[in-house]
Amino acid sequence: METLFLFLGAFLLTAVIGKILLPVLINLKVRQSIRREGPQKHLAKAGTPTMGGLIFIAASLICCLFLIGDDPLLWVWLFAFLSFGLIGFLDDYAKLRHHENKGLSGKQKLAAQFVAVVVLLLMNQFLLGRGTELDFFGAVVDLGWWYYPLMAVFVVGMVNAVNLTDGLDGLASGVSLVTFAGFLVIGLAWAGAFAAYQLLPQLAAIMAGGCLGFLLYNRYPAKVFMGDTGSMALGGAVVGLAVTCRLEVALIGLGLVYLLEAASVMLQVFWFKLTGKRLFLMSPLHHHFELKGWKETRVTLVFCLAALVFAAITVGAVYIFSL
Secondary structure, eight states, rough: HHHHHHHHHHHHHHHHHHHHHHHHHTTTTOBBOOOTTGGGGGGTTOOOOOOOOHHHHHHHHHHHHOOOSSSSSSHHHHHHHHHHHHHHHHHHHHHHHTTSSSOOOOOHHHHHHHHHHHHHHHHHEEEEEEESSEETEEEEEEEGHHHHHHHHHHHHHHHHHHHHHHHSTHHHHHHHHHHHHHHHHHHHHTTHHHHHHHHHHHHHHHOOOOOOOHHHSSSSSSSOOHHHHHHHHHHEEEEHHHHTTHHHHHHHTTTHHHHHHHHEEEEEEEHHHHHSSSSSSSSSSHHHHHTTTOOOHHHHHHHHHHHHHHHHHHHHHHHHHOO
């Protein structure tokens, strides 16, 4: 019942805050600049309000007030959620300041992200006693000190993968809704068996409700974009749940759409340098299907359905191998 309350609360708060904040963003002329290298039809979206991630961030924080207690997991997760959201906010602010789609440099973003990851992993270790084990669906493997560099790269990679997924109306918020729903099912099923999962269903419900509420404004045709503020905050929330609840391996399945989007970019660069030709019509992957002639709504729907299939398989695997 508490989980349902938090889900509905996050959804309604996001809807209400959106009504309040959207006119403010419009009045402040917080507008999106569109990359000219992207699909040409996206140029029509120039001027759409951005930094809309502030809407569901605010709603989520209000809902988290109901979870404040003795469990330090909440604070570690909030650090992941907000620290990456802050990096995204600074990136969006730099874009607005320069009136173009170029914010912080790649080196600046990566440096800030790795600093955030180091702090996150230290908090996870000293506040939660995380250890250095990975749970491969019941088979626990201790990576020792290798856990930290491997996890730092994984976390930064996943956050940026979520950011890359935010390229179509409703895509990142829709895929993330499914991902958090997967975490929610895992948390509800095993909250009584694993102490680390006690807050998992509540936090996942808050984020799922926030994503659903944001879709009221972000679905096609989008009235507001989440910006890097929102996409990096979502990435931080996703990896925060994974590392605090020892679900890093499960996140590979739950977040497989994110990873495919990121992989398409890396493969595109590698193939072009190797052959001088493009592997995809355009990357990330969702742009490839757009240029193949798919409608934007179709791409978003298919990617969300794929995320649903991957999440169902992952939850099923977690259940089977934990028996």
